[in-house]
Amino acid sequence: MLYYAITDLNGALQQHWGWAITARDTPARSAVTLDKKERLRLLSAINTATINPSTPDEQLVTAAQQGSEAALVELINRYQTLLLAVARALVGHAHAEDTVQEAWISIHRSLTTFEGRSSFKTWAARIVSNEAKTRLRRESRLVALDDSELERPTLDDNCFKANGHWASKPSRWHSETPDSLLEEQQLKRCIDKTLTLLPDRQKAAFLLRDLEQRPLDEIADLLAISNANVRVLLHRARLTLLQVVDHYQETGQC
Amino acid sequence: MLSCRDVAKRASDYLDERDSPKGQPSLQIRLHLMLCSNCRRFVRHMHSARQLAALVQRGRERSEQGDEVLSHIKRQDAAPPPP
Numbered sequence: 571m572l573y574y575a576i577t578d579l580n581g582a583l584q585q586h587w588g589w590a591i592t593a594r595d596t597p598a599r600s601a602v603t604l605d606k607k608e609r610l611r612l613l614s615a616i617n618t619a620t621i622n623p624s625t626p627d628e629q630l631v632t633a634a635q636q637g638s639e640a641a642l643v644e645l646i647n648r649y650q651t652l653l654l655a656v657a658r659a660l661v662g663h664a665h666a667e668d669t670v671q672e673a674w675i676s677i678h679r680s681l682t683t684f685e686g687r688s689s690f691k692t693w694a695a696r697i698v699s700n701e702a703k704t705r706l707r708r709e710s711r712l713v714a715l716d717d718s719e720l721e722r723p724t725l726d727d728n729c730f731k732a733n734g735h736w737a738s739k740p741s742r743w744h745s746e747t748p749d750s751l752l753e754e755q756q757l758k759r760c761i762d763k764t765l766t767l768l769p770d771r772q773k774a775a776f777l778l779r780d781l782e783q784r785p786l787d788e789i790a791d792l793l794a795i796s797n798a799n800v801r802v803l804l805h806r807a808r809l810t811l812l813q814v815v816d817h818y819q820e821t822g823q824c
Numbered sequence: 825m826l827s828c829r830d831v832a833k834r835a836s837d838y839l840d841e842r843d844s845p846k847g848q849p850s851l852q853i854r855l856h857l858m859l860c861s862n863c864r865r866f867v868r869h870m871h872s873a874r875q876l877a878a879l880v881q882r883g884r885e886r887s888e889q890g891d892e893v894l895s896h897i898k899r900q901d902a903a904p905p906p907p
Contacts, residue, residue, distance in 0.1 A: 734827025
C-alpha cells in the first residue's frame with residue numbers, strides 16, 4: 571500500500587465509515603500516488619471487510635457506487651425478495667425473475683446518479699416497476715385485476731345478525747401481542763405457509779405496506795392500480811391472516 | 825350509525841388511517857369502536873395478525889441470489905453493445 575494514497579483515502583473513509591487505516595496498516599511510505607482504478611480496487615477491498623447484514627443501506631450504496639461488488643451483492647440479497655414481489659404483482663411469476671434481473675442491470679448502471687433523495691429500496695422498487703410496465707407495454711399484455719380480487723370480502727354471513735351486529739363474538743385469543751404469538755412455532759409455520767400462498771398482488775401490497783410502511787399512493791403507483799384497489803388487496807390479505815390466527819387459536823392447527 | 829358488519833369491512837382502512845401521520849379514521853368508526861367491545865377486539869386481532877405476519881416475513885426476507893445476479897450484471901456489461 572502506498573502511504574500518500576492511503577492518507578488521501580483516510581478522509582473519505584472517516585467520512586463514510588467512521589474509521590480509517592492506521593499506521594500499523596501502512597507498511598511502507600511512498601510518494602507515488604495510486605491511479606483512480608487502483609484507489610477503487612483498494613477501497614472495494616477495504617469495504618468488503620466491513621459489509622455484513624447489519625451494515626446500513628447508505629453505507630452499502632456509497633460502497634457500491636465506489637465499485638464494491640460485496641456491497642452490491644448485499645443490497646441484492648437484502649431486496650431481491652421485495653423486488654420479486656413487486657414484479658410478480660405486475661408481470662406474473664413466469665416473467666418476474668427476468669424483469670428483476672434486467673432491473674438490477676439498470677440499477678447498477680444508474681447507481682452513480684442515485685443521490686439518496688428517497689431510500690434505496692424505494693428507488694429500486696420504482697425501477698423494477700418501470701421495467702415491468704415497459705415489458706407489459708412491449709408485449710401488449712394487459713394484466714387486469716381479477717374481478718374477484720376487487721370485491722371487498724367480509725366475514726362469513728353467519729358471523730352477523732340481520733341487523734349487522736355480531737351473531738357470535740370474535741373469539742378470544744390466548745395471547746394477542748405479535749411477539750407472544752411469534753413464540754408459537756406451529757402458528758409461525760401456518761403464517762409462513764399463508765404468506766407463500768397469498769395471491770401475488772395481495773402479497774406485494776402487504777409487503778410494501780405492512781413491512782416497508784410505504785404510503786398507499788406510492789404502492790398504487792408501483793403496482794399500477796388505484797389507491798382503492800390497494801386498500802381492497804390489503805383488506806383481503808389481512809383478513810386471511812387474521813382468520814389463520816383465529817383458526818389456530820381455536821384448533822391449534824393451520 | 826355503522827353496524828358491526830360495516831366496521832369489520834372497514835377495519836383494514838381504519839388501521840391504515842390510524843397509522844398514517846396525516847390520516848384520521850372516520851368519526852363514525854371511532855364512535856362505534858368506543859361503544860362496541862366486539863369490534864374493538866376484531867380490529868385488535870387484525871392489527872396483531874398483520875404485525876405477526878410482518879415479523880414472520882422479515883425472518884425470511886433475505887435472499888441468497890446476490891452472487892448469481894451479480895454474475896448476470898457482469899455478463900451484460902461485458903457483452904458488446906447491439907449494432
